[in-house]
Amino acid sequence: MENGSIEFHGNLRQLLSKVESGEMIPKLQASHAPMCKFFTAYYVISGIRHVVPLVHGPTGCPLYMSDFVRTRECCEIRGIPLEPTACTTLDESNVIYGGEGKLLEAVKEAYAKYHPDLIVILSCCCSGIIGDDVESIAREAEKLVGCRVLALRSEGFGGDFRSGYEDAFKLIMDLMDPPKTTMKGTINILGARWGPSPTEFNWDLDEIERLLREIGIKVNAVIAGGCTVEQIRHAREVELNASWCYDWGQKLGDLMQERFGIPYSRTGQPYGPSATKEWLLGVAAPLGMQENAEEVIEREMREVEPDLAYLNEALSGKTAIIEISEFPGPIRALSLARMAEEFGAHPVVINVHPYTIKERMPSIKYILETGVNPEIILTKGLFRLGSFRSSKETEDELEAIVREYDNPIFFGNSGRFPPCPVVNLTFMNPAFQPHYGFRGIKNLAALVRQGLENKDLPRSRLFKGMLYGTGTR
Amino acid sequence: MGPERGKEPAGPSxxxxxxxxxxxxxxxxALTALGVSGSALLxxxxxGCEYLVNNAFAAQECDYMETMTVCTKLCVDEIVHGGEEILARTIREVKGLPISALFVVSACGPEIVGDDIVAVCESLQPEVKFRLVPIASPGFxxxxxxxxxxxxxxxxxxxxAEGGKKVxxxxxxxxxxxxxxxxxxxxLAWVKQTLSRMGIPVVATLTHRTPLSEIEHAASAETTLVLSHDAGQKAADSLAAAFGMEQVCKGIPLPIGMTNTQxxxxxxxxRFDARKPADEMVSEGERMVTATCRRKWPMSRFLYRTPAAxxxxATVGIPLVRFVTEEMEMTPELVALYSSARPVRELLERELGSLGLTPKVVYGxxxxxxxxxxxxxxxxxxxxxxxxxxxxxxxxxxxVxxxxxxxxxxxxxxxxxxGYTGILNLFECVQNEWTMAWRSKEKRYRAKW
Structure with a gap:
């Protein structure tokens, strides 16, 4: 490809190798700040019902999360009752003299005020640096209140955003009681969070649960997507763990397998017919429910036959340009690349940032093991100073790249203006959700149809000017 | 009116x-620094703290085409060994930005470990074309x-800047x-429009879309006008002490509702010898609000002496007390303010006393x-x-x-x-809520078609 704006052009395996060797690590300190460890830990913990996340720090850290995760995403959007987000409001004096005494009092107060089923102390930068021993306080406090008290070292500087998720999932294992029985035909779904991360929405989970119900499989808990402490306590009584997103469930699934011997179904995201079948059989077969699953799959496949035929016809022979910088998450984009290939398209994934490869290494390796190794292009704009979202540079580069492929179709969102049909996969439009499973096939077919049938309609000068400046055409 | 309720202890919880x-x-x-136009924030x-900056960015209505925010993204290494080097490196990375000032705002971590952002900014100042402005404002x-x-x-x-000629x-x-x-x-726009009509020039706004040059000339103003009951008083005091700038409208609730605005x-x-335009604005404004209400019929008139919270x-809450009591004719029985500073308490208590109200009051x-x-x-x-x-x-x-x-x-x-359109905006908030509260929570039957 003759294009001076290309920083990397190869396949996923080659990109992974460059990231592993340190060759593709972003050099600009100032650019691209994903969430910190504290935020991601909060996401997970807030997915347990009747929990008090007790933030041992000043008010800025908890309030950002309580405004956006709790009030907006949980209460306003998902209809969840207002749950507390407690804070010790560390001040200068606490920073100098330590905040352990205040924390102990705060746990007692939190219990008296909110009557929770669980209190999780989350440390942040302040309490981490001054060395407050949150674990010891949690142990001490647990003797004084009527619920479990756990502590998580989640200082913002203490790890990448992924470590917050993983450490929180790991902590949740401490709540799991030794099994007293085995719940036949029952699984846990791992790796969920209530938070507003654009990688997960209820519709996908609803589709998975619908299909599991059809097969006759029960779900003990969605950890941590609105599960109760009681469900977590019984989590070891299931026959199998599965994940709605391999990436997020993988750590907890592996740990539960290693520590408790509970098998974990390793499957990718159920995008398209093959991945959906694999997902369902990956869960049903170990439970001895393969036949039921096959019946359900056959019935569901019949339902989506017209959509499958359309997708085959529409995508065959096309180049599916899949952009990640504007798409909700690299793992979903790679799942989509697999689906595009299944329908006869050649997938080209654009601008999967090396930091996301670095932080999702086990999942990327798993995806490669399953035979998914799409063509990847990273452009120079991705590495420019500032946020890469909606940047003029990456928009111009995308438009140039698309011109170099035959018969292109763009999978991303409507914030891009490439000279080809655009399939709008944004999660900001609930009209075409879920994307997972068989209902997802219907929705994806509808989105592809919209993109192709309306490709000659004029695009919005207004929105393009808003995103990239009025100098753009 | 509700019974006398004990006030909670003064000060924060x-x-x-x-x-x-x-x-x-x-x-x-961050919210304050982002109000300076032609600048960037580091x-x-x-x-994670970058997300707080993003939030401030939105609150100051910054445009990402004009204002850049960057972050040193400190990790364990910088907390253990100090982050001054990475701060210097980041400043050098952005030295090509076409800005007049770079505000370097430090958070909890670097302040606890003792990063000297002032020294870093001083040592790098000769290397960059813009002003480096360190602000040590950790969350704690x-x-x-x-x-x-x-x-x-x-x-x-x-x-x-000192020594400017007073306007x-x-x-x-x-x-x-x-x-x-x-x-x-x-x-803010209403205040500026009002001042303009009264012939009162605004020398500087601290801060919203304020160019650095405007800030430099701020001392040319004769007076200060604080537009918040929650913050800004210290700055007004400093400006008074350093540049002799007299504070106007001190101790008066901000102009929400007819009486407060008047x-x-x-x-x-x-103060500015502009009684005539002031009186004109009051009479025009009150006439406009009254006539509009006559045409649109605010439903809040049906909430006569309904107990309200x-x-x-404090900026919105204190003036609302009079507006809710007088113009809307409800009875405030709970006033809970986010702030607890002494001037806030004094102002609210004066207002309550003057209205003869004894609601439950919660500060902070x-x-x-x-x-x-x-x-x-x-x-x-x-x-x-x-x-x-x-x-x-x-x-x-x-x-609600x-x-x-x-x-x-x-x-x-x-x-x-x-101001006066503000009264209508608040009536509109009540109106929309009034409609929602009437809507049936259940559909009792389905339509046939």
Whole structure:
């Protein structure tokens, strides 16, 4: 490809190798700040019902999360009752003299005020640096209140955003009681969070649960997507763990397998017919429910036959340009690349940032093991100073790249203006959700149809000017 | 009127466990720095604090095509060994930006480990074409209001030039951004429009879309006008001490509602010898509001002496007390303010005394105390935020009028609460809530078609 704006052009395996060797690590300190460890830990913990996340720090850290995760995403959007987000409001004096005494009092107060089923102390930068021993306080406090008290070292500087998720999932294992029985035909779904991360929405989970119900499989808990402490306590009584997103469930699934011997179904995201079948059989077969699953799959496949035929016809022979910088998450984009290939398209994934490869290494390796190794292009704009979202540079580069492929179709969102049909996969439009499973096939077919049938309609000068400046055409 | 209720102890809660309404000092400093146009902000912090900056960015209505925010993304290494080197490296990375100032705002981590951001900025100043302005405002320094005061103090001390010629009868506006109206720039716009009509020049605004050159000349103003009851007073005091700038409208509730607006305009008219235009604005404004209400029929008139709660910042909350009592004819039985500073307490108590009200008062409230107070007082109307909508579940509150920190309702056009159109905007909030409260929660049958 003759294009001076290309920083990397190869396949996923080659990109992974460059990231592993340190060759593709972003050099600009100032650019691209994903969430910190504290935020991601909060996401997970807030997915347990009747929990008090007790933030041992000043008010800025908890309030950002309580405004956006709790009030907006949980209460306003998902209809969840207002749950507390407690804070010790560390001040200068606490920073100098330590905040352990205040924390102990705060746990007692939190219990008296909110009557929770669980209190999780989350440390942040302040309490981490001054060395407050949150674990010891949690142990001490647990003797004084009527619920479990756990502590998580989640200082913002203490790890990448992924470590917050993983450490929180790991902590949740401490709540799991030794099994007293085995719940036949029952699984846990791992790796969920209530938070507003654009990688997960209820519709996908609803589709998975619908299909599991059809097969006759029960779900003990969605950890941590609105599960109760009681469900977590019984989590070891299931026959199998599965994940709605391999990436997020993988750590907890592996740990539960290693520590408790509970098998974990390793499957990718159920995008398209093959991945959906694999997902369902990956869960049903170990439970001895393969036949039921096959019946359900056959019935569901019949339902989506017209959509499958359309997708085959529409995508065959096309180049599916899949952009990640504007798409909700690299793992979903790679799942989509697999689906595009299944329908006869050649997938080209654009601008999967090396930091996301670095932080999702086990999942990327798993995806490669399953035979998914799409063509990847990273452009120079991705590495420019500032946020890469909606940047003029990456928009111009995308438009140039698309011109170099035959018969292109763009999978991303409507914030891009490439000279080809655009399939709008944004999660900001609930009209075409879920994307997972068989209902997802219907929705994806509808989105592809919209993109192709309306490709000659004029695009919005207004929105393009808003995103990239009025100098753009 | 409700029975006399004990006031909670003055000052912020002594509790160890709170569910706060206010963000930290780092956020307040970022909010202030981002009000300077032609500048950029460098958060010397771990990457999560950048999200607080993003939030401040939105609150100051910055445009990402014009204003860049960057972050040093501190990790364990910098906490152990210090982050000054990475700060210097990051400043060098952005030295090509076409800006007049780079605000370096430090968060908890680097302040605890002792990074000297002032020294780093001084040593790098010769290398860059723009002003480096260090602001040490870690979260543990206090609330967002403390952060606003810290940043304004830095701006006054570092950027305001001495010795400028005074502009006769002029003002410097202070802390318009310390206001929980989610579209507060409309309040600022109303103030500027009003001052313009009275012939009072605005020399500088600290801060909203304020060029550095305007800040440098701020001392040319004869007076200061603080547009918040929550922050900005310290800056006004500093400007008075350093440059002899007299504060106007001090101790008067901000202009929300007819009486407050009339009083505020009269004070300005008095000070700037502009009584005539002030009187004209009052009579025109009152006529316009009355005529509009006659045509549109605000439903709040049906809420005569309905027990009400006000849960807000002091900037909106204190003036609302009179507006809710006089113009809307409801009875405030709970006033819960995010702030607890002495001037806030004094101002509210003066207002309550003058109105003959004895509501339950909570200073420095948090979500828990608000819910407990709502349970105790059982108001039927709450003027507050989205949080109160959810915090009042299970309590027989009929209306939650979201006037501050709204999340459910969205405004594409900024709406002021100050002044006469502000009165109509507040009536509109009540009107929309009034309709929603009447809507049946259940569909009793399905239509046939």
């Amino acid at each position: 002594r509790e160890s466990c709170t569910d706060p309404y206010l963000r930290c000092a780092f956020h307040g400093a 958060a010397h912090s771990p990457q 320094k206090g609330s967002q209001y403390d952060g606003i005061d810290i940043a304004l103090d830095t701006i006054v001390k570092r950027l305001v 006769p009868g002029s003002v410097c506006l202070v802390a318009p951004h310390a206001n929980a109206n989610p579209t507060w720039p409309a309040d 009083r505020w305009l009269a004070a300005l008219g008095e 006000i849960v807000a910042d 409230t948090d979500v828990y105390r608000t819910r407990q107070s709502l349970r105790e007082v059982m108001p039927r109307v709450v003027f507050g935020s989205t949080i109160e909508r959810h915090a009042s579940e299970g309590i027989p509150v009929t209306y 009028v979201e006037v501050v920190r709204m999340m459910r309702q969205f405004r594409m056009i900024n709406r002021e609460y100050f």
